[in-house]
Amino acid sequence: AQTVTQSQPEMSVQEAETVTLSCTYDTSESDYYLFWYKQPPSRQMILVIRQEAYKQQNATENRFSVNFQKAAKSFSLKISDSQLGDAAMYFCAYRSEDSNYQLIWGAGTKLIIKP
Amino acid sequence: AAGVIQSPRHLIKEKRETATLKCYPIPRHDTVYWYQQGPGQDPQFLISFYEKMQSDKGSIPDRFSAQQFSDYHSELNMSSLELGDSALYFCASSLFGGSGTGELFFGEGSRLTVL
Numbered sequence: 001a002q003t004v005t006q007s008q009p010e011m012s013v014q015e016a017e018t019v020t021l022s023c024t025y026d027t028s029e030s031d032y033y034l035f036w037y038k039q040p041p042s043r044q045m046i047l048v049i050r051q052e053a054y055k056q057q058n059a060t061e062n063r064f065s066v067n068f069q070k071a072a073k074s075f076s077l078k079i080s081d082s083q084l085g086d087a088a089m090y091f092c093a094y095r096s097e098d099s100n101y102q103l104i105w106g107a108g109t110k111l112i113i114k115p
Numbered sequence: 116a117a118g119v120i121q122s123p124r125h126l127i128k129e130k131r132e133t134a135t136l137k138c139y140p141i142p143r144h145d146t147v148y149w150y151q152q153g154p155g156q157d158p159q160f161l162i163s164f165y166e167k168m169q170s171d172k173g174s175i176p177d178r179f180s181a182q183q184f185s186d187y188h189s190e191l192n193m194s195s196l197e198l199g200d201s202a203l204y205f206c207a208s209s210l211f212g213g214s215g216t217g218e219l220f221f222g223e224g225s226r227l228t229v230l
Contacts, residue, residue, distance in 0.1 A: 035218070043203055045158070045221040091157060095219075102148055102171055103219060105157040 002027045004094050006106035013082045014114050020067075021077045021109045023092030031097035034068065034075045039108075040088040048090070051075065053097075079111075087113045117141055119222035121206050127228045128196050136191040136225045140208030146170070147189040148219060149181060150205040158205060164189055193227075201229045 003026045013019035025034070036048040051059045051068050058066050063083075067076045079086055092106040120139040128134050140147050146165045150158035151174075160173035164183035175181075178196075183189045193200060203226050207219040 033218075037221075042223075043226075044223045045205060045207075047218060047220075050218055102160040102163055102173065103158075107157050 002029070002032075002094050002096070002104045004092055004104050004106040006090075006092050006109050008109045009107070010110040010112065012112040012114055013079075015084060016081055018078060018080045019082055019111065021079075021090050021092075021111065023075045023077070023106055025073050025075065025092075025094050025104075027073070027094065027096075029096055033095040033097065034066075035093040035095070035103070036064070036066070036075075036077045037091045037093060038086075038088045039091060040085075045091075049077065082113050084113050084115060087111055119206055119208050119220050121204075121222035121225050123225060124223065125226050125228075127230065129230055130196055130198065132196050132229075134193045134196060134227060136193075136204050136206075136227070138189045138191070138206030138208075138222060140187050140189070140206075141220055144208035144210050144220070145187065146209045147183055147187070148207040148209070149175075149189070149191050150207065152203045152205060152224075153199075154202075161191070196227075196229045198229050201227055203227075 005024045032053045034051045038046045038048045049061045049064050063080045065078045089108045091108045093103040122137045148163040149161040152158045161175040162181050163171045167183045179193050181191045203224045205224045206222045209219050
């Protein structure tokens, strides 16, 4: 069975600086998706960034980028120029390429932004 | 753009009562997923439906049931409510039974409080 591990329960960063959130996963599959979701205090789950396993190029969305290391089964999220609005819980999630597979979630990392 | 709509947003019930949560997926999405998120926990998968048929089942209690209707909206019925059922219930939808981009689109959640 697939598992997702986020080893950092909490991280803090100074506003405008860069922070990296770690995520590792375990799977025997070769085709899958990886996601970072953000859950602010409003509690809505918001997609931050998505990576297809077959793509070697790391996904980037504005200030958010990932370091996807397929062989190492690592999927870290880098947030550049951190802003106060980035404060939230961040969940790493895995999804099999097979249809109808639900997301496998990490435990989450609470990100604190210091003004 | 249309998003996943959940209702009600907040619900307060007494122990042993029954509650029904509704989810309206993004138009043309054919798959609906239900998740339960307790305080400080990652979302736990409950159940999913593809083309109105149950497609996958997670840690859904026997007291809970769900279905997807002909218009693709879904309802989660919870009976004999217990204090431990107090949680945020997310509905998510996707296209083509989970294939394609692999992305799940989440609603804002329904917060159930059992007193």
